[in-house]
Amino acid sequence: MSRIKNMPFSPRFVGLLLMLGLLSGCGALNRGYEALLVLEDLSAGSEESWLEQRTSEPSREKVNYAVKGRDYVADIYHPEIPRRGAMVLVHGFTEEGRRDPRLVEFAMTLSRVGFTLVVPELEGLKDFSISTREAQAIADAVRYTTNEIEATESETALAAISFAVGPALIAAMQEDTAGRVSFVVAVGGYYDLTDMLRYVTTGEDRGGAALELPPPESRARWAMLLSQLHWLEDEEDQALLENIARRKLEDRSAAVEAEVRRLGPQGRPLYNLVTNEDPDNVNALLAKLPSRLRQEFKALDLSRRDLDELQAQLILIHGPNDRVIPISHSRRLEDALPEGQAHLYEAAGLEHVDVSPGLLDGWELWRATVHVLKLGEQ
Template identity: 25%
Template sequence: MPVARKLPTAIVAGLVAALLITGTSWARTAAFLLDLAGVEDGVRRWIPIPPAPVTWTDVEVPTRHGPIAVRIYEPAAVFRALVVVFPGVHGGGVDAPRLTRLCERLAASGFVVACAPLPDLRVYRITSRSTDMMEDATAWLADSRWARRRRAALVGVSFAGGLALVAAGRETLRARVRAVVSIGGHGDLERTVDFLTSGALPDGTSRTPHDYPLAVIALTLADRLVPPDQEDGFRDIVRLFLDASLDGRAGTPEGQALLAIAADRLAQLPEPAHGLAAAVLARDVRTVGTALRPHVKEFARDPALSPALAPRPLMPVFLLHGTDDNVIPSTETPLTARDLETAGNRRVRWLTTPLLTHAHLMADAEPDAVRQLLHFWHDVQATVQ
C-alpha cells in the first residue's frame, strides 16, 4: 500500500480523538496510516506515538532459482514480528521510493520488515519462478535471526498478492507463515486475465482495463505472440513503455524520452510485431487484449500463478482492494474470500475501499471508509504481532 497524499483532516480528526480514548493499539494503527500518507502535522501531532527510528541492511537470500536482494528494516525499540513484503510488477528494486516508504513506515510501527522485490517481476514478467522464490525466501527468512518463533507474515502487493496466497498454501510455509495480506491482488488469474483482455467483469458489467497489466502480459507471452526473429525487438519496445509508465513517469521529460526511443525502434520493427507493439505504445487496450486472448489460457491456468487452482492457505488471510481498481478489479477480493472460506479457511477478512486506487492510498473519502480501513488494518496488526 505504497502511498501518497494527505487524508482529509476533518474526517480523521474525530476518529483519532476516539481512538486515543479507546486504546494505544488503535492509536498506533492511526499513526501508521497517517505516517504512510505523509501527514506530519495537524491531526498526526495529536497522537503521542512517534515513529520508531529504523535502520536497514541489505542481504542476499538464497532460493532454488538464485539469490534475491532483500533489504531488512529493523526498528530501534519495539520488535513485534517479521513481515516480508513482496512488491508487484515494478522495475524498481529495494530503492523504489513508494516501496521504501511502505517498508520504512511498517518498520517504524514496530515490525522487522524484509523487502523482497522478485527478479522476474522487476523485469515485468509474471512467472511461476516468482512463486517458488517467494516460497524459498519466506522459509529462509522465517528461519533467520529476524523472525520470532520461526514465523513471518507475508504482504503481497498487486500480482504478488495472488502469488503470496499460492506460496502460503504450500506445505513448506504452512507452519512458518502467521498471516497473509494481499493488497490489490488476484484470486483467479484466468478470471483476471479475462477482464484485462475483454473488459468483462464477473457480474456482467464491463469497464476499460488499465494498459499497464496488458503490456506486462504481452511481454510475458512474447514468445507466443510474435515470430522468434522479432521477439527481442518487441520485448525492448514493451519494456521501454513500461519503464516510461512507472510511478507517474508518463508525461514527464524522462518518460517522454523513453517513449521517443521506443517509437524510433518501432519504426524498424516488421509486422506482425510492429502492429502489436504500436498498440501497446498507443495504450490501445482493445487491440492488445484481442491479440492476447488466444494465447493466455495456458498461462492463466498455471496453478503456481493462480490461487484458485492451488492448495489454499489456512492461516489468517487479509484481502484489501481499491474499489475502483482497473489493474486487477476489486471484484476479485470478495470472490477470493468466498473461495478461501469454501475451502475451509474461517479466518478471512476482506475490504474494498475508495481510499485505494490499485495499491496507492488516496486522499478523499467519507468518514465511514476511513473508519473501515482503520478497523481493517488494526486487525492486521493485531494478528501479525
Template identity: 35%
Template sequence: MRRWFWIAALLVFAMVAFKPVLFRAVEALLVIEDVAAGPGASRLKAWRAAPGREEISYRVPGKTNTADVYRPGGGEHARATVIVVPGIVRLGKDDPRIVAFAETMARSRFLVFVPDLQSLRELSIRSEDVDELSALTWHIASKETAGAEKSVGIVAFSYAAGPAILAAMNPQTRRLVRFVYAIGTYYDIISLGTYLTTGYFREGPDRRWQRRTPSSYATWVFVHSSAAWLKDPTDRRILKAMSEAKLADPDADVRGMAAQLGPEGQAVHRLLVNRDPEKTPLLVSELPASVLAEFHRLDLRSRNMADLKATLILIHGQDDTLIPYSESVRLAATADADRTHLFVIRSLAHVELGSSGVLDLWMLSRACYLLLRERDAMPPPVANRA
C-alpha cells in the same frame, strides 16, 4: 456511595481489560496516517524513532538473492517479522513508496524484509518469484524465529500479491506463514487478461459484465510479462520493444512492429487487440504452450484455496484501473471464510491512498487493526527474546 464505587470499579476494569484493544485501535489510525504521509511528517514519525536499514543475502535455488531489512529504531524491539513484496516497478525495493511503507511497518514494530526480485524490476512476474519468496520465508524462520510455526507475515502489492499467496500455500513453508495482507491482487489470470484487453470484468461467472478503461500501464506490463515467456527470441524481442514503447508513450504507434511478429507473437497480439470478453477464453487457449504453462503456475483460481492456512486480509480499490476489485472479491469467495477479510475501499487508487471519507477510514482502520492483531499474536524475532 456504594453504587458509584461499583461504577468506578467497572470503568477501571474496562480500561485495564480493553487497554490492548484500545491502544491497537489508536495505533492503527497512526499507521494509516503515516502510510498516507509517505516520507512526510506524521504523528507516528514524531512518536517513534527512524528505523535502521541494512542489506542481507539469502540462498534461492541456483543463486543468491538480496533483501533490505528494516529494524525498529530507538532501541525498540520488533514484535513480529514481515516480508514486504513490491509491485511491478522499475526501482523494485528501492522505490520511494516501498521504502516509506517499509519504514512505517518498522515503526509499527515489525522486523521488515523487502526482497530484491529482479523480475519485478523488469516489469514482469514469473513463477520463479514464488520460489524466491518461499526461500526468503524459510530463511527468516530459520534465522530470525528458530523455525517457529506461524512466525512470518507477508504484505504484497498488486501483481506480486499472487506469487506471495502462492508462496504462503507452498507445502514446504505454509506452516510458517501467519498472514498474507494483499493490496490490489489478482485471482484469475483469464479474467485479468479479459479486463486488461477489453475493459470488461465481473464479480463471478454468473454476474453481469461491468466495464471501465483499463490502465495502459497495466495492459502493457501484461504484454511485457507474456513476451518473456515466449520461446521464439524474435517475437520475444519485438513484443518487449512494443511494450517498452507503449510504457514510455501510451500513444506510440506500434502497428509496424506488430506486423513483424511470427506465429507465437501473433497469438499474443490477437488476444491484445480483442475487445469481446466472450472470446477471451478461446484466444487464451490458442496462446503458445510456454505462455499457458506460466499462466497456470501463477493462477490462483485453479488452486485449492484450502491449502492456504494463513489469515488472508484483502484490500482493493473500488475504482482500481490496473486490477479490478472483482479479483479480490472472487478470491475472498473461494478462501476460508473464517480466516479471510475483504475490504473494498473507494479512496484507494490501486495501492495509493487518496482522501478518505468516514466509511473508507473505518474500513482501513479495521484492516490495519487486523494486521496489528496478527503482529501481536506472532512469536517475536529470536534476538528480542529473553
C-alpha cells in the same frame, strides 16, 4: 507500489477515530491509535509525522542469503523494539526493486510499529517478467526469514501488491511454508487470470455479477504484455513486443504498425491477445499462445489451485473502482476460503494501489491497519 503519499486526513477524521478508540478496550485503544499513526505517517510526505516524533528510526541491513543453492539479496528493517513479528514484504513492478522509495517508506513505517521487515529483491518484478519463479523466490524468503531472523518464532507474515499477490499466495501454500506464514496482506490482487485479462482488454468482468465497473486502465494491457515476454523463445519477437509495449505505455497513441508487421508466429498470438476487444474471443486467443506461456499462465492462476492448502489468515484490501483488477477478484478469493479465514476491506478511495481517501474511505483503511497490527502481535 502504492503512491500513498498526500493522503488527506481531515481533523474530523482524526477526531472520529480517536473518539471511537476511546470507547474501546485498552488494547484496542492502543492498536487503533497506532493504526492512525501509521496512516498519518504514510500521508505525511516530506513533513515529520506523529509516528516519527514518537519512535526511533529503524535500521536497515543488506543481507545476502541462499536457499537450496539459490542466491538472493534482501534488506532487513530492524525496529528499535521488535514487539511484533517478522513480515516478508514483496515489492511490485518497479525497476528500482527493493529500493523503490515508496516501498522503503512503507517498510520504515511498518518497522516503526514493531515489525521486522524482510524485503527481498525479486528480479522478475524488476523487469516486469512475473512468473512462478517469483513464487519460488518468495517461498525462499519465507524459509530464510523463519529460519534465520531472531524473534519470528518460526512464523512470518507476508504482504504483496497487485500481480505479486498470486505468486505470494502460491508461496504461502507450499508444503514446507504453509505452516510458517501466519497471515497474508493482499492489496488489489487477482484470483482468475483469464477473467482479469478479459477485463483489462475488453472491459468485461465475468466474475463480477451485477457489478458496475469503470472502464479498464488503458495502460494495463501493455503492462500485461511486458509481464509475459520472457516466455517467448524468439528473441526478435521479444524485442519487437517490448518496444511496442514500452512505446504504448509512454504514449497510447504511438504508431506501432511497422513493428506489428514484423512479428513472427510466437509474438503475433500474444499481440493479438492483448489487443483483442471481444470478450468471447479471449479463451480462443489464449489457446493459440506458445505452450510454455500457456503452462505458466495456468500455474499462476489461483482459480485453478486448491486454496485449502493455505493455512494463513488472509487480509484483502481492494478498491471498488479498481481499473486494473476488479474487486470481484478479492471477493471471490474471500469466498473461496473457509468462513473467517479471509477478511475483505473495500476501501473506496483505493484505485488499484493508488490511495486518496476521504473520511469514510480512510475508515476502511484504518480498520484494515488495525487488523494487521493485531495479527502481528500474536
